[in-house]
Amino acid sequence: MPIQQQSFDVIIVGGGGAGLRAALQLSQANKRVAVISKVFPTRSHTVSAQGGINAALGNTDGRDDWRWHMYDTIVGSDYLGDQDAIEYMCQHAPEAVYELEHMGMPFSRNQQGKIYQRAFGGQTQDFGGDLVHRTCAAADRTGHALLHTLYQQNIKSKTIFFSEWYAVDLIQDEQQNVTGVLAIDIASGTLGVFSAQATVLATGGAGQIFYTTTNAYTNTGDGLGMVLRANLPLQDMEMWQFHPTGVLGAGVLITEAARGEGGYLINNKNERYMERYAPHLKDLSCRDVVSRCSMIEIREGRGVGSEGDHVLLKLDHLDAKVLNEKLPGIVALAKTFAGVDPSKEPIPVTPTCHYMMGGIPTDRFGQVVKLNAQGEDECVRGLYAAGECASVSVHGANRLGANSLLDIVVFGRSVGVAIISSLEQNKQQASPITEAQIEAASQRILRLRKTQEGEQVAHLRTVMQKIMQEHFGVFRTEEVMAEGLVQLKAVYQRVGHTKLSDTSQTFNTELIEALELENLILVAMASAELALARQESRGAHARIDFPNRDDENWFKHSLYYIDGKQGQRPVNMRPSMVDPFPLKERKY
Amino acid sequence: MNTDLYHVSVYRFNPEVDKKPYMKNYQVKASDCKGVMVLDLLEAIKQHHDPTLSFRRSCGEGVCGSDGMNINGKNGLACITPLSDLEGKVIKLRPLLSFPVVRDLIVDLSQFYKQYESVQPYLQNDTMPAKENVQSYEERKVLDGLYECILCACCTSSCPSSWWNMDKFLGPSALLWACRFIMDSRDTETMARLEDLQGLYRLFRCRGVGMCRDVCPKGLNPTQAIHDIREKMLRDAV
Numbered sequence: 001m002p003i004q005q006q007s008f009d010v011i012i013v014g015g016g017g018a019g020l021r022a023a024l025q026l027s028q029a030n031k032r033v034a035v036i037s038k039v040f041p042t043r044s045h046t047v048s049a050q051g052g053i054n055a056a057l058g059n060t061d062g063r064d065d066w067r068w069h070m071y072d073t074i075v076g077s078d079y080l081g082d083q084d085a086i087e088y089m090c091q092h093a094p095e096a097v098y099e100l101e102h103m104g105m106p107f108s109r110n111q112q113g114k115i116y117q118r119a120f121g122g123q124t125q126d127f128g129g130d131l132v133h134r135t136c137a138a139a140d141r142t143g144h145a146l147l148h149t150l151y152q153q154n155i156k157s158k159t160i161f162f163s164e165w166y167a168v169d170l171i172q173d174e175q176q177n178v179t180g181v182l183a184i185d186i187a188s189g190t191l192g193v194f195s196a197q198a199t200v201l202a203t204g205g206a207g208q209i210f211y212t213t214t215n216a217y218t219n220t221g222d223g224l225g226m227v228l229r230a231n232l233p234l235q236d237m238e239m240w241q242f243h244p245t246g247v248l249g250a251g252v253l254i255t256e257a258a259r260g261e262g263g264y265l266i267n268n269k270n271e272r273y274m275e276r277y278a279p280h281l282k283d284l285s286c287r288d289v290v291s292r293c294s295m296i297e298i299r300e301g302r303g304v305g306s307e308g309d310h311v312l313l314k315l316d317h318l319d320a321k322v323l324n325e326k327l328p329g330i331v332a333l334a335k336t337f338a339g340v341d342p343s344k345e346p347i348p349v350t351p352t353c354h355y356m357m358g359g360i361p362t363d364r365f366g367q368v369v370k371l372n373a374q375g376e377d378e379c380v381r382g383l384y385a386a387g388e389c390a391s392v393s394v395h396g397a398n399r400l401g402a403n404s405l406l407d408i409v410v411f412g413r414s415v416g417v418a419i420i421s422s423l424e425q426n427k428q429q430a431s432p433i434t435e436a437q438i439e440a441a442s443q444r445i446l447r448l449r450k451t452q453e454g455e456q457v458a459h460l461r462t463v464m465q466k467i468m469q470e471h472f473g474v475f476r477t478e479e480v481m482a483e484g485l486v487q488l489k490a491v492y493q494r495v496g497h498t499k500l501s502d503t504s505q506t507f508n509t510e511l512i513e514a515l516e517l518e519n520l521i522l523v524a525m526a527s528a529e530l531a532l533a534r535q536e537s538r539g540a541h542a543r544i545d546f547p548n549r550d551d552e553n554w555f556k557h558s559l560y561y562i563d564g565k566q567g568q569r570p571v572n573m574r575p576s577m578v579d580p581f582p583l584k585e586r587k588y
Numbered sequence: 589m590n591t592d593l594y595h596v597s598v599y600r601f602n603p604e605v606d607k608k609p610y611m612k613n614y615q616v617k618a619s620d621c622k623g624v625m626v627l628d629l630l631e632a633i634k635q636h637h638d639p640t641l642s643f644r645r646s647c648g649e650g651v652c653g654s655d656g657m658n659i660n661g662k663n664g665l666a667c668i669t670p671l672s673d674l675e676g677k678v679i680k681l682r683p684l685l686s687f688p689v690v691r692d693l694i695v696d697l698s699q700f701y702k703q704y705e706s707v708q709p710y711l712q713n714d715t716m717p718a719k720e721n722v723q724s725y726e727e728r729k730v731l732d733g734l735y736e737c738i739l740c741a742c743c744t745s746s747c748p749s750s751w752w753n754m755d756k757f758l759g760p761s762a763l764l765w766a767c768r769f770i771m772d773s774r775d776t777e778t779m780a781r782l783e784d785l786q787g788l789y790r791l792f793r794c795r796g797v798g799m800c801r802d803v804c805p806k807g808l809n810p811t812q813a814i815h816d817i818r819e820k821m822l823r824d825a826v
């Protein structure tokens with residue numbers, strides 16, 4: 001049966017915050033835009049975000065400045081963030097948040113009826129001074145409030161949705177320009193080709209490469225796999241954020257807002273240990289710092305429990321009103337997943353894989369970039385990326401809490417704006433998609449449908465997750481990583497020979513998981529290879545054998561290609577409104 | 589239930605091969621479950637017994653609404669239902685009642701989404717202040733318990749009025765959303781929204797049975813919301 005083709009102005013792969021914000025911009029401008037999402041949009045991972053979204057509104061403190069926000073973000077990124085993009089994001093943050101409010105997002109309010117703002121990690125006044133309250137929140141359900149609001153606005157603006165369609169691969173013409181995607185309707189098993197002048201990848205993170213993660217089951221790095229297979233690079237994939245407060249065992253997140261509202265971490269001596277490591281910001285230091293401190297406590301025998309494998313998050317000293325009004329979701333999660341009532345007992349927590357700082361390299365407008373023969377940036381025609389799957393890069397080596405929701409709305413919007421102007425300048429239709437190109441994009445599905453003998457998907461996924469968990473955690477060394485990489489390579493080979501037990505067309509979740517695994521293993525390989533290569537400690541990448549930041553050799557983005565080749569790109573130090581912030585030692 | 593082995597009976601139906609649905613039994617080792625929830629059990633079946641078992645899941649923590657299903661006779665989310673809470677020898681898992689089954693535990697929610705869309709679930713207010721709309725602390729507090737719905741469909745699936753009038757009665761979830769916008773001090777179309785809910789069916793088919801409130805995994809109360817809309821209709825009509 002021939003594969004059906006549909007054509008749009010723009011295709012967006014992903015119905016999370018980034019995809020929906022981009023879609024809204026485009027559909028409001030009357031572009032024909034199709035959103036393809038493997039889950040119904042409001043089931044995207046953005047819905048899980050808890051703590052909030054940063055913008056220098058000054059609603060709580062009476063004063064704040066986007067330049068302070070910019071400074072905090074740059075320092076937080078351990079200088080690996082691109083200063084042009086960070087400037088753009090922080091400067092446009094207030095506007096982005098007001099826009100969400102106008103769309104109906106139910107932010108919590110302060111006594112003046114303004115948007116409620118709380119403290120979060122690494123956020124200061126006056127370039128590193130006192131803590132600031134910059135994180136705009138809807139209780140501890142900010143992601144839910146944000147995602148539903150964006151979806152609702154898209155209903156209003158009549159965006160076209162292909163829900164529960166799974167994008168398999170990009171379609172490229174002879175010049176490697178992207179002309180569309182091949183996708184499968186999960187419910188019926190039917191393949192479809194979507195062609196457009198612009199394709200936006202907004203496929204979110206890939207935390208499922210680790211065994212324990214705060215990330216949804218669906219965070220499988222699909223967009224990243226698609227990009228690698230299109231012979232384009234990924235950037236900074238060694239940079240994985242471990243959140244200090246994942247619930248022990250379950251991995252479910254307890255938001256940083258718990259510490260923003262006054263909670264703190266203690267060890268088995270009941271000591272508030274962050275005071276010792278970071279006297280200034282204490283428990284609200286950046287996440288990489290707090291996670292490392294917790295791991296040191298655990299390794300030095302001050303961990304809690306019979307295994308001494310975790311620390312405790314204390315909230316029982318907080319006012320009941322604060323817990324019930326500001327952290328109701330956390331109270332429920334702690335009861336369900338840790339079996340503790342946080343108003344009475346502390347919650348057992350441990351650093352847990354949470355966020356992917358690296359991703360698909362893009363410029364400040366969200367256009368995907370590759371290196372040309374001269375090693376300079378060159379845009380990939382027809383391809384954009386936004387959200388957690390992209391590396392703009394505003395997070396560098398360590399993301400500030402509540403900067404991701406900001407990232408997805410600011411760059412979701414700016415991708416939309418950039419595409420509108422490119423469509424207007426360039427009216428020519430994309431070249432038609434040929435049978436051969438469709439066939440190239442269908443290879444993986446064809447193989448899976450054919451293979452009779454081979455390995456089981458779920459089992460291999462677990463094997464991979466455990467390797468990543470054991471060898472690429474908070475603290476890293478050459479020896480442990482090298483051993484992990486050898487094991488990963490073996491799994492990589494095996495993933496090429498998975499076989500399906502489920503041969504039906506109807507809602508074949510095993511087929512989808514097999515395709516996802518092929519992406520996960522590529523993301524894991526990229527992360528492992530780049531982690532081994534980067535011989536320094538910067539942000540979330542902490543090497544015991546190279547404990548210091550090495551600006552002379554490693555102040556640059558790292559790139560990884562599917563054949564294992566690596567490359568580098570300079571960090572952008574050219575903001576347009578302010579002077580660049582020079583490299584300094586990070587202290588909290 | 590405290591055991592090393594879980595006895596589970598799962599609803600199976602694949603329209604390509606099965607003439608009719610059937611229940612299939614599994615015995616699952618507790619040690620094969622990664623966690624302690626019903627979803628962990630389903631994942632264990634898929635990994636260790638039968639990769640063809642189909643169900644939806646995404647967040648794994650009760651906020652995305654993917655895995656609403658009927659667990660031992662009561663609707664709930666598999667990912668936040670602890671196995672230890674379940675009574676009886678055998679755990680029975682069925683798809684949400686009253687929706688067409690696509691396959692196994694997966695139901696077709698198109699009608700449910702249509703009901704949701706039909707209440708115009710988006711803020712209507714054309715003013716564009718330079719900063720945020722002011723909404724007092726108290727005005728915002730009214731929305732607590734109204735905005736948190738995750739569209740899991742557990743309520744609508746357990747509502748008798750919905751079973752018989754799926755096409756005409758909006759059902760508890762859509763009405764909760766309607767209420768969320770009616771009560772929002774920022775929305776300017778309150779009267780039109782109330783008008784839209786008049787008539788015998790859209791809202792008034794609710795018989796106050798309260799199943800929706802009893803099953804809502806987020807602890808929300810659509811019955812109360814429907815009651816509040818009625819009150820507001822009466823008050824604003826005078």
Ligand SMILES: Cc1cc2nc3c(=O)[nH]c(=O)nc-3n(C[C@H](O)[C@H](O)[C@H](O)COP(=O)(O)OP(=O)(O)OC[C@H]3O[C@@H](n4cnc5c(N)ncnc54)[C@H](O)[C@@H]3O)c2cc1C
Binds near residue numbers: 214216255354
């Ligand atoms: C528990 C938790 C709490 C968090 N809290 C905060 C917070 O308080 N503040 C903050 O700033 N950040 C927070 N974050 C981070 C933030 O939520 C995410 O980084 C962000 O929401 C990602 O948004 P996204 O739009 O890029 O991707 P997602 O929301 O993950 O959406 C990805 C979309 O892509 C689709 N997709 C993926 N692959 C395919 C495919 N192959 N075919 C079709 N569709 C596909 C999915 O269906 C989905 O619609 C939190 C993260 C976690 C895990």
Ligand code: FES
Binds near residue numbers: 648656666667
């Ligand atoms: S998987 Fe998201 S609600 Fe259960």
